[in-house]
Amino acid sequence: xxxxxxxxxxxxxxxxxxxxxxxxxxxxxxxxxxxxxxxxxxxxxxxxxxxxxxxxxxxxxxxxxxxxxxxxxxxxxxxxxxxxxxxxxxxxxxxxxxxxxxxxxxxxxxxxxxxxxxxxxxxxxxxxxxxxxxxxxxxxxxxxxxxxxxxxxxxxxxxxxxxxxxxxxxxxxxxxxxxxxxxxxxxxxxxxxxxxxxxxxxxxxxxxxxxxxxxxxxxxxxxxxxxxxxxxxxxxxxxxxxx
Amino acid sequence: xxxxxxxxxxxxxxxxxxxxxxxxxxxxxxxxxxxxxxxxxxxxxxxxxxxxxxxxxxxxxxxxxxxxxxxxxxxxxxxxxxxxxxxxxxxxxxxxxxxxxxxxxxxxxxxxxxxxxxxxxxxxxxxxxxxxxxxxxxxxxxxxxxxxxxxxxxxxxxxxxxxxxxxxxxxxxxxxxxxxxxxxxxxxxxxxxxxxxxxxxxxxxxxxxxxxxxxxxxxxxxxxxxxxxxxxxxxxxxxxxxxxxxxxxxxxxxxxxxxxxxxxxxxxxxxxxxxxxxxxxxxxxxxxxxxxxxxxxxxx
Numbered sequence: 001x002x003x004x005x006x007x008x009x010x011x012x013x014x015x016x017x018x019x020x021x022x023x024x025x026x027x028x029x030x031x032x033x034x035x036x037x038x039x040x041x042x043x044x045x046x047x048x049x050x051x052x053x054x055x056x057x058x059x060x061x062x063x064x065x066x067x068x069x070x071x072x073x074x075x076x077x078x079x080x081x082x083x084x085x086x087x088x089x090x091x092x093x094x095x096x097x098x099x100x101x102x103x104x105x106x107x108x109x110x111x112x113x114x115x116x117x118x119x120x121x122x123x124x125x126x127x128x129x130x131x132x133x134x135x136x137x138x139x140x141x142x143x144x145x146x147x148x149x150x151x152x153x154x155x156x157x158x159x160x161x162x163x164x165x166x167x168x169x170x171x172x173x174x175x176x177x178x179x180x181x182x183x184x185x186x187x188x189x190x191x192x193x194x195x196x197x198x199x200x201x202x203x204x205x206x207x208x209x210x211x212x213x214x215x216x217x218x219x220x221x222x223x224x225x226x227x228x229x230x231x232x233x234x235x236x237x238x239x240x241x242x243x
Numbered sequence: 244x245x246x247x248x249x250x251x252x253x254x255x256x257x258x259x260x261x262x263x264x265x266x267x268x269x270x271x272x273x274x275x276x277x278x279x280x281x282x283x284x285x286x287x288x289x290x291x292x293x294x295x296x297x298x299x300x301x302x303x304x305x306x307x308x309x310x311x312x313x314x315x316x317x318x319x320x321x322x323x324x325x326x327x328x329x330x331x332x333x334x335x336x337x338x339x340x341x342x343x344x345x346x347x348x349x350x351x352x353x354x355x356x357x358x359x360x361x362x363x364x365x366x367x368x369x370x371x372x373x374x375x376x377x378x379x380x381x382x383x384x385x386x387x388x389x390x391x392x393x394x395x396x397x398x399x400x401x402x403x404x405x406x407x408x409x410x411x412x413x414x415x416x417x418x419x420x421x422x423x424x425x426x427x428x429x430x431x432x433x434x435x436x437x438x439x440x441x442x443x444x445x446x447x448x449x450x451x452x453x454x455x456x457x458x459x460x461x462x463x464x465x466x467x468x469x470x471x472x473x474x475x476x477x478x479x480x481x482x483x484x485x486x487x488x489x490x491x492x493x494x495x496x497x498x499x500x501x502x503x504x505x506x507x508x509x510x511x512x513x514x515x516x517x518x519x520x521x522x523x524x525x526x527x528x529x530x531x532x533x534x535x536x537x538x539x540x541x542x543x
Binding site: 038039040041042044045047087089093095127129171172173174175176177178179218220221223 | 446451452454457460514516517524534535
């Protein structure tokens with residue numbers, strides 16, 4: 001065998017091993033439908049965080065890594081002074097939502113290190129118009145889960161029970177200022193981390209409609225987010241769409 | 244009545260020097276696609292801040308009324324949103340959150356807008372368009388929260404200032420007979436013609452709409468006329484502040500009753516969708532928000 005052939009075979013082996021490892025690592029968490037089309041990396045200090053990098057500001061710092069192709073993102077944030085109102089939000093999602101979207105996600109970890117009044121969440125989030133509704137499927141929270149509004153029922157989906165809270169809001173929204181409805185499904189027991197979870201959004205949309213809050217006919221964005229509010233913490237998640 | 248006759252009448256009443264501006268707007272196309280902005284060499288006639296909109300059927304293919312038999316009569320519309328300077332000259336005080344003479348007035352209700360139009364008409368010696376009965380409860384107002392509920396009737400023959408109808412607004416915003424069927428008023432790229440959540444603050448925002456981001460970015464209204472005009476030479480019909488219109492909001496663009504009044508154009512808070520030509524929205528008439536203002540119109 002010539003030297004050249006040996007090099008070629010070695011390279012092919014490397015590619016093959018890399019492919020096998022990639023499949024093994026991602027497993028079923030690999031995006032079934034590669035439809036993710038935008039990211040958000042925001043802190044109250046720096047506004048426009050890079051898709052990959054560290055944002056530094058007077059109230060806090062945040063490091064964000066994201067890969068639109070694999071759907072994986074991670075964030076680590078820290079408030080740098082007492083009583084700051086540091087807020088950070090990171091996520092990947094879709095510019096146009098839909099009721100029958102099923103997403104898979106793997107919240108590798110989510111940690112709330114400090115901030116006794118603050119909170120850290122992992123949630124599916126979006127907006128519709130006609131009517132104007134802001135919605136959450138809140139699967140994970142740390143420290144506390146304060147939810148404004150009225151408890152209007154419960155819905156069972158994806159192996160768990162969610163309380164459904166509705167609040168009539170009057171303020172800033174995707175159309176401008178004015179009244180809108182905020183509706184949240186809040187899982188009574190947080191989802192396990194480090195494993196693949198499914199959110200069958202249609203179950204929530206149907207339940208909300210049966211409770212008098214049908215989602216709108218026009219769909220704005222829909223994302224999976226990790227958000228910290230007055231907290232120091234970190235998290236890692238992979239999100240993908242299921243058929 | 245011709246344009247000259249129309250404004251001669253007003254000018255005699257006001258005893259003011261007639262101001263007729265023939266404005267040639269040469270829009271710099273550096274960095275912009277010629278097919279993605281309003282006319283490159285647009286000659287428009289602006290008289291006392293108003294532009295004559297030649298009527299007709301809807302030309303814009305993105306309009307809700309394209310292909311219908313709706314025919315719009317000629318009318319005049321303000322080249323700019325009503326500014327705070329203009330509001331204070333008429334009403335004596337400024338309700339706006341973002342105070343600046345050249346910015347659009349905001350934080351006004353639909354009722355405030357009606358009173359402003361009438362008062363401006365009176366000051367100009369014109370016949371007020373609206374009759375306002377503050378003692379009656381409007382049976383066409385289906386809102387459960389509006390505790391103002393004045394009965395306001397429209398005298399279509401009066402020559403004073405008024406709000407545009409929703410049909411007039413859509414016709415003018417889409418460029419009337421000069422329409423190039425843009426998605427926004429004057430362009431397919433909102434950044435060229437309008438202020439909205441991404442560009443209304445200190446930095447240009449990417450990512451999705453998120454109020455804390457917008458708030459931290461100091462999003463706010465901007466002085467009128469800073470972006471490119473549309474095909475008719477009208478500014479800020481997409482973005483900056485949303486505009487109160489005369490009509491009730493309903494399935495029809497000429498509803499006889501409703502929960503709220505039609506508003507159009509989107510504003511500095513919105514995500515840009517509301518700034519599209521065809522996007523319809525409403526607001527209960529009593530609300531006052533810092534992204535909600537007005538533009539005036541007149542009969543020809």
